Amino acid sequence: MQNIGLKDIAEIVDVSVTSVSKVLNGYPIRISNSKRTNIIETAERLGYKPNMVARGLKSRKTKSVGIVIPDMSTLFYPELLMALETWLSARGYQTFICNSEDDLEKEKSRIDALMSRSIDGLIVAPAAGDGNIPLFKQIQESRAPFLLLDRYYAGEGLNYIVTDNKSGAILGVNVLASMGASKLVYLGGSVRNQSLQDRLEGVYEGAARSSLHFDDAGVFLARPDRASIKATADRIFESCNEGAGVFLESNRYLMGLLDAAGERSLKIPNDLLVAGFDSFRPNITSAGDFAALGVIRRPIPIIKQDTEKMAELACEYLISGLVGGKNQNLQMMLPVQVING
Template identity: 25%
Template sequence: MANKPKVTIHHIAEKLNITASTVSRALNDNPRISEVTKKAVLKAAKQLNYQPNNIAAALRNGKSYIIGIIVPTADRAFFASVVRGIEEIANKLNYKVIISQSYDNYEKEVQTIDALLSARVDGIIASIGKNTENFDHFKRTQEKGIPLVLFDRTTDALEVSQVMIDDYLGAYKVVEHLIQQGCRRIAHFTSPKKVSIFKERLRGYMDALRDYDVPFYEELVIKSNLQLEDGRSGMEELLQLKEMPDAVFSASDYGAMGALQVLKERKIKVPQQVAIAGFGNEPFTSFSDPALTTVDQFSLTMGRITAELFFEHFKTAPDEKLVPQKTVLKPELIIRGSSLKADSLNEKASD
């Protein structure tokens, strides 16, 4: 069956016996067009199932009122919540968003940037993929004068506004808490990728050990992609050591959950024998048994602030250079049963 021809403003004009330019002005809420005509045009557009050509409109008006958002993956509660925060602000200003996933794939990220630029988006908000080390595609965006704001996974290689959590402080707080629970052999799951958030979490881990005179053991640092299966294999690797750790701090909640699964399968008590802590405050962390200690990244707030910084670009005069801003949110340590080792031992002693 042949596709129906696309409805244009000319079809609406013909139906109402008015000019196409009048239809165009009415659809764009031009004050020179009467309210009666605007209502008639909108009614006809709905009846004919008219779909505006955003690219053509962007070419005519210089604005598409669409923002491109790039996330590594959309199925994580963290990224979904950040996007929700961005949309809350954007929708109030009559902007819509296009959400794209890079899947931490550099080539996919480059292709997505090209596609968004071709779609004439008014700007791009992105969280950089784990495998991205060349930022030419983002620089190309800036060279075209397209506003760019980064969140969570950022880089100082680009002069753009950024919003992030204090990953160093979050990791430091976790390790400090584990030390206060009496832990002395604290393992850490990190990423081999050159991503700022994981480097900062590793730095926080090492500094906390140093500040509290707790030994650092190279064999207790496990590098992986920090997924559930990586947490499982990392815990299995740690259990092969002559002396297993008495705590595990994972730079992601997924890695922590994988470690918890293995320990429970091996009948190793958590937190009495091994305390567990993650990072991210994914929804499942409060439902595990025991519930996982983690770090809240205030994702909704991060999304709102990211959007606010993005819209600052449109308040800047054409001949004025926007000064990039870096916003660093303070994380919150959420202590749950998986790390309360001291309390567990005290309860056991009182039995």
């Protein structure tokens, strides 16, 4: 479909492009009521839509916000993106969403692409690694509305809103202790970031407070694919005896754990105690997946992050900078909610 521009409307109505622009943008202009009406009706009939990028180059506002996230394979980021988009849309902002796939080079490329669109603000859940910290500092120092979300860099002075992952992990350990665990095993990802490290530190601290046995030998890290998780869970069951509670860094690791538990005829929570971060979305691709889910006899306790509050505060922070022209320093950690099985 051909894009209709101001020039097309001007030629049809037989007026200048400047006249069309002023009428459609509500600027004062000396023009007859019939010409004004003709311009508006012609624009509507042709389906004219303003070029938001071109408008932004003139007004320095495009009413758009870029969002870069590292992963779409769990429930957490889709929930967060939905909440962000809902909040921004209600305030007249469109969103451009990019997935960095937890890769620093792709993250930089996505950010460069968004900045080239003259976005008004930027939200980033950063990829693992610290290679783009100089870029983030450059963006923040330019006074463009910018915020890190869900992940952060300790001691770098960058603005962020994240979950209090350490406190959340301590609460999860308390749940496992109350269920009867005498020692802990930690199942997490081999690709690390500060938020995940906070969870691991929380498990160490929670175990010490609850007098549960937990040391480095109880930390098992896997790649995020199900086969790798299952292989790592096999190692857990080979090295641990009764009484161990499994803390899942994320419930993305649950299906692999269920595969390994099912092969040993273990049931949750009868034979195996499990608690972990975030909601669980089962990956059903075969009949065997139903058997894996049969391992669960009672809902697993989860440590739920407040995606709605995180999105609300992030959008309010960004919009305050867009309206007021300057963002205040912000480094905030949000509490979690434990939902018992």
